[in-house]
Amino acid sequence: MLSGAEDEEKWLAEGIAGIQHNAFYMHQALDSNNLREALKYSALLLSELRTSKLSPHKYYELYMRAFDELRKLEMFFKDESKHGVSVVDLYELVQHAGNILPRLYLLCTVGSVYINSKEAPAKEVLEDLMEMCRGVQHPVRGLFLRSYLAQITRGKLPDIGSEYEGDDDTVMDAMEFVLQNFTEMNRLWVRMQHQGPGRVREKWEKERSQLRDLVGKNLHVLSQIEGVDLGMYKETVLPRVLEQVVDCKDDLAQYYLMDCIIQVFPDEYHLHTLETLLGACSQLQPTVDIKTVLSRLMDRLANYAASSADVLPEFLQVEAFAKLSNTIVMVIEAQVDMPAVGAITLFVSLLTFTLRVHPDRLDYVDQVLGACVKKLSNIPKLEDSRATKQVVALLSAPLEKYNDIVTALTLSNYPRVMEHLDNGTNKVMAMVMIQTLMKNNTCISSADKVEVLLELIKGLIKDVDGAYVDELDEEDFKDEQNSVARLIHMLYNDEPKEMLKIICTVRKHTMTGGPKRLPFTVPSLVFSALRLVRQLQCQEGNIAGEEMPATPKKIFLLLTQIIEALSTVPAPELALRLYLQCAEAANACDLENVAYEFFTQVFVLYEEEIWDSKAQVTAIHLIIGTLQRMDVFGVENRDTLTHKATGYSARLLKKPDQCRAVYACSHLFWVDNQDSIKDGERVLLCLKRALRIANAAQQMVNVARGSNGPIILFVEILNKYLYFFEKGNEQITSAAIQDLIELINTERQSDSATRDTASDAFLASTLHCIQFQKQKGGVMGEKFQSIKL
Amino acid sequence: MNFLIGAFKPACNISITFSDGKTRKQVPVKKENGQTVMVPLFQSQENISGKISIEPFQGKKIEHNGVKVELLGQIVRELDVPGDIYERKTYPFEFSTVEMPYETYNGVNVRLRYVLKVTVSRSYGGSIVEYQDFMVRNYSPLPSINNSIKMEVGIEDCLHIEFEYNKSKYHLKDVIIGKIYFLLVRIKIKNMDLEIRRRESTGSGANTHVETETLAKFELMDGAPVRGESIPIRLFLSPYELTPTHRNINNKFSVKYYLNLVLVDEEDRRYFKQQEITIYRLQDS
Numbered sequence A: 001m002l003s004g005a006e007d008e009e010k011w012l013a014e015g016i017a018g019i020q021h022n023a024f025y026m027h028q029a030l031d032s033n034n035l036r037e038a039l040k041y042s043a044l045l046l047s048e049l050r051t052s053k054l055s056p057h058k059y060y061e062l063y064m065r066a067f068d069e070l071r072k073l074e075m076f077f078k079d080e081s082k083h084g085v086s087v088v089d090l091y092e093l094v095q096h097a098g099n100i101l102p103r104l105y106l107l108c109t110v111g112s113v114y115i116n117s118k119e120a121p122a123k124e125v126l127e128d129l130m131e132m133c134r135g136v137q138h139p140v141r142g143l144f145l146r147s148y149l150a151q152i153t154r155g156k157l158p159d160i161g162s163e164y165e166g167d168d169d170t171v172m173d174a175m176e177f178v179l180q181n182f183t184e185m186n187r188l189w190v191r192m193q194h195q196g197p198g199r200v201r202e203k204w205e206k207e208r209s210q211l212r213d214l215v216g217k218n219l220h221v222l223s224q225i226e227g228v229d230l231g232m233y234k235e236t237v238l239p240r241v242l243e244q245v246v247d248c249k250d251d252l253a254q255y256y257l258m259d260c261i262i263q264v265f266p267d268e269y270h271l272h273t274l275e276t277l278l279g280a281c282s283q284l285q286p287t288v289d290i291k292t293v294l295s296r297l298m299d300r301l302a303n304y305a306a307s308s309a310d311v312l313p314e315f316l317q318v319e320a321f322a323k324l325s326n327t328i329v330m331v332i333e334a335q336v337d338m339p340a341v342g343a344i345t346l347f348v349s350l351l352t353f354t355l356r357v358h359p360d361r362l363d364y365v366d367q368v369l370g371a372c373v374k375k376l377s378n379i380p381k382l383e384d385s386r387a388t389k390q391v392v393a394l395l396s397a398p399l400e401k402y403n404d405i406v407t408a409l410t411l412s413n414y415p416r417v418m419e420h421l422d423n424g425t426n427k428v429m430a431m432v433m434i435q436t437l438m439k440n441n442t443c444i445s446s447a448d449k450v451e452v453l454l455e456l457i458k459g460l461i462k463d464v465d466g467a468y469v470d471e472l473d474e475e476d477f478k479d480e481q482n483s484v485a486r487l488i489h490m491l492y493n494d495e496p497k498e499m500l501k502i503i504c505t506v507r508k509h510t511m512t513g514g515p516k517r518l519p520f521t522v523p524s525l526v527f528s529a530l531r532l533v534r535q536l537q538c539q540e541g542n543i544a545g546e547e548m549p550a551t552p553k554k555i556f557l558l559l560t561q562i563i564e565a566l567s568t569v570p571a572p573e574l575a576l577r578l579y580l581q582c583a584e585a586a587n588a589c590d591l592e593n594v595a596y597e598f599f600t601q602v603f604v605l606y607e608e609e610i611w612d613s614k615a616q617v618t619a620i621h622l623i624i625g626t627l628q629r630m631d632v633f634g635v636e637n638r639d640t641l642t643h644k645a646t647g648y649s650a651r652l653l654k655k656p657d658q659c660r661a662v663y664a665c666s667h668l669f670w671v672d673n674q675d676s677i678k679d680g681e682r683v684l685l686c687l688k689r690a691l692r693i694a695n696a697a698q699q700m701v702n703v704a705r706g707s708n709g710p711i712i713l714f715v716e717i718l719n720k721y722l723y724f725f726e727k728g729n730e731q732i733t734s735a736a737i738q739d740l741i742e743l744i745n746t747e748r749q750s751d752s753a754t755r756d757t758a759s760d761a762f763l764a765s766t767l768h769c770i771q772f773q774k775q776k777g778g779v780m781g782e783k784f785q786s787i788k789l
Numbered sequence B: 001m002n003f004l005i006g007a008f009k010p011a012c013n014i015s016i017t018f019s020d021g022k023t024r025k026q027v028p029v030k031k032e033n034g035q036t037v038m039v040p041l042f043q044s045q046e047n048i049s050g051k052i053s054i055e056p057f058q059g060k061k062i063e064h065n066g067v068k069v070e071l072l073g074q075i076v077r078e079l080d081v082p083g084d085i086y087e088r089k090t091y092p093f094e095f096s097t098v099e100m101p102y103e104t105y106n107g108v109n110v111r112l113r114y115v116l117k118v119t120v121s122r123s124y125g126g127s128i129v130e131y132q133d134f135m136v137r138n139y140s141p142l143p144s145i146n147n148s149i150k151m152e153v154g155i156e157d158c159l160h161i162e163f164e165y166n167k168s169k170y171h172l173k174d175v176i177i178g179k180i181y182f183l184l185v186r187i188k189i190k191n192m193d194l195e196i197r198r199r200e201s202t203g204s205g206a207n208t209h210v211e212t213e214t215l216a217k218f219e220l221m222d223g224a225p226v227r228g229e230s231i232p233i234r235l236f237l238s239p240y241e242l243t244p245t246h247r248n249i250n251n252k253f254s255v256k257y258y259l260n261l262v263l264v265d266e267e268d269r270r271y272f273k274q275q276e277i278t279i280y281r282l283q284d285s
Helices: A004-031 A035-050 A056-078 A087-096 A100-117 A122-135 A139-152 A171-195 A198-210 A212-224 A230-248 A251-264 A267-272 A274-281 A290-307 A309-317 A320-334 A340-357 A362-376 A385-402 A405-409 A414-418 A423-440 A447-456 A474-490 A496-513 A518-539 A552-568 A572-588 A592-608 A613-629 A635-650 A655-669 A680-705 A712-727 A734-749 A757-776 A778-785 B002-008
Strands: B012-018 B026-030 B036-042 B048-056 B062-064 B066-071 B075-080 B083-085 B089-095 B114-121 B128-136 B149-155 B159-165 B169-171 B175-185 B189-202 B209-222 B230-236 B246-249 B253-265 B270-280
Touching: A004 A035, A004 A056, A035 A056, A035 A087, A035 A100, A035 A139, A056 A100, A056 A139, A056 A198, A087 A100, A087 B230, A100 A122, A100 A139, A100 B209, A122 A139, A122 A171, A122 B209, A122 B230, A139 A171, A139 A212, A171 A198, A171 A212, A171 A230, A171 A251, A198 A212, A198 A251, A212 A230, A212 A251, A230 A251, A230 A267, A230 A274, A251 A274, A251 A290, A267 A274, A267 A290, A267 A309, A274 A290, A274 A320, A290 A309, A290 A320, A290 A340, A309 A320, A320 A340, A320 A362, A340 A362, A340 A385, A362 A385, A362 A414, A385 A405, A385 A414, A385 A423, A405 A423, A405 A447, A414 A447, A423 A447, A423 A474, A447 A496, A474 A496, A474 A518, A496 A518, A496 A552, A518 A552, A518 A572, A552 A572, A552 A592, A572 A592, A572 A613, A592 A613, A592 A635, A613 A635, A613 A655, A635 A655, A635 A680, A655 A680, A655 A712, A680 A712, A712 A734, A712 A757, A712 A778, A734 A757, A757 A778, B012 B114, B012 B128, B026 B128, B048 B066, B048 B114, B062 B114, B066 B089, B075 B089, B149 B175, B149 B270, B159 B253, B159 B270, B175 B189, B189 B230, B209 B230
Parallel strands: B036 B128, B169 B270
Antiparallel strands: B012 B048, B026 B036, B048 B089, B062 B083, B066 B075, B066 B114, B114 B128, B149 B159, B159 B175, B175 B230, B189 B209, B189 B253, B246 B253, B253 B270
């Protein structure tokens, strides 16, 4: 037994052989101008097309063979001198054939010659051929026969400007002919669905689908008829075609033909027949992929709109948006079973259309989103990933179009659509929004909009109910929160009053973020507020006397509260840094008490929260550095704070850390540009104390390892000595420096000294510096001369 | 030997020629032995005239009791009184305005012939006889009443069709135009043919013998139609060898024609409906 495919190959081969065999004798007859024989063998040749054994695909191959032979026969028919029979008689003669299929192929062939001869009006011949072809009701054979009819009459239709046009032969006849052929072919094609052998139904449907272009070709021919103008298309062509499409009730055909109509006729026609076209859409079978059809239509119209600004008024005139919008809503309502993804895809297309055609109509955009919200109303959270993707596309489209998140914020339905996204996607969408904003460097400059925006991206701002915290990828989470932090800087208004509102709004939202998010968001918020403080400080003089809504004092109060929130994390080191920043800002604002309060907070944190010795070292240095720059404090406050700082410095765990902190404290007593803070004695005390600690450290190393520690601490202290010596601190004498240098040299030369290239290099540089100062001459040079190396 | 040969050979050569033999239309006729010969064509009321030549073979004398020509079954003309023919002798003859109401017909079981028979009667040696066939065709005018045939037929809940033939009487070169309209189709039709059938009945009463032949089988439709489909009929009669309808010719025979519409389903079951049509010969204009 042969398998189906092998059988088919065999039958096809037999069919081709049959055609070739008879074609041979037909050629002989043609060469000897023997009409009778030519007719006989051509009919035999065409009889091969009567087979029912081939699939459409294979049948096509056979058809093409026969088609080529018919071209030769047509040439022969054309030349009356060869066969001596008038075309009228020939037209009868071929109808004597007993089998219908060969008869009709021959009739069409002679018919073409008949029209060509102009011995009868084209219209009559066309009508006759059309009528006679009804005899073939077998779908595949009928389709190919009518395809042949369409093929052979091409260029012979009485189109406007065609040589076949006459008083009685008008473009109406041409149109009628093609429309009829289209109708009949579609009917045959649709009929195929019921006739496929049951067991290979799927394959059959696929093959049926391959025949669709035979049907669609008619629409193409219609679109090519010169005389079919917009009026005729609107009045006759489209209604007739659509009637056929709707009535055939076959989803495969309906989908293909709707798409075909959209593709072959000009966009302008679609625009002006939108109502009719859309009307048909809502009448299609529920299984038709209407969303793709409508999407393609909208895409085409959108492209048309983009092609020239001149056509835009036409869109308004025909109310394209309203019509499309209504249809989509109707289709969605009618097709109850349409999955959410289908509906949303439609909305995406409509939105794309709207954005291209009516970029100025935000209300339209909002309307589309509103319709989508309505559709989604019974689905609290989308679970279909494809639907989710479409919603993301829907929400991203306006962002891309307007390059501006601000526009999206004015769309009331925008957040309502977002609510239907699952938490993960919601975050993705929020990230897209933030990225758009960053890309375009857009500032959100009103508290209201900030409120909306933060509401939109709330998935990033706080934990949403039901979200599992552990599902988060740590990296992703960091990325998200960093983005939020960056976003906060984009929320900005020059106007302090509004800016304060913005800050309050941001605070309100970020405070809900919980311990994992606060470390990311609080710094941004703090710096944003500090920026406002600086701005106010600059303006202070100008707007004195007015009732100020935003004053630095208020903001500092706010800042305290914000930073306090970090205690829930807890993040004492971060809080400490932020307090120091605030203190510095308060210093700039000349608010001594505020600054003092911040320092108080700093020390409280240091004392109560920072246990780690390394963290302590970092903290103390930060404190010292900040305190050094403060100029707002009175003597008493300053003394208290420096006292604390030096005290904590000396109590650090490791000796080298102690040493370094202590010599750093020396700067607290000698501030360059402040004459009131130049306490040389206490500087010296600090340095001496540092030296003692360095010595102690050295001894400790000796005890522990049996060798001397590095001399680096000494060199560092030497540098401090040199600094203050240069700055003119009288308490630092050249003798003291000289002593220190000697001490260092002694240490280096001791037997147990550990050689350390870094310290050696540092020392060499230091000495080199002294040398340099000496050689510089002048006051400084003289001063340094006293140091002997 | 010579004598013997002479005894079996006819004593003379008889030839019959028609007066307008060179211009008269000749038509082919199939003889019993299957050979086709051309014979002259006449119609009723025509004069049948010509010449009969009797030529004895060399040196022979034909002694006869008279020469006559008959138009068989009809008329006898005495051509010569008894006497001797020594050499070629030609007799003109004429049967004027002969009534020939029936056409020549060549059927399966019945033939209607027109024959000229020349008899040279002899008292010994037997009479010498010669025959000459000719053909008669009679033409009819366009019928004054020629209704179409229209009919609705069907098998309940299975197939229901309505068909129409534009006429009930067709001439031999006519075209049958019509259509078949499908009202209900519940069977899987494979194709549909229109057949022309000839029914020749001979004899009468209990001895009636009927012979039916299918002269044409013309495919009207390929494939299965759906409800509401209308299939055109256009059948040219000229390619087929038809004769006019003959009704009860001389109480001897009848020839009737039928159109048989046949539908074949996928199991090769045939559904058909037969309708009689009248065929007539229309004068070529």
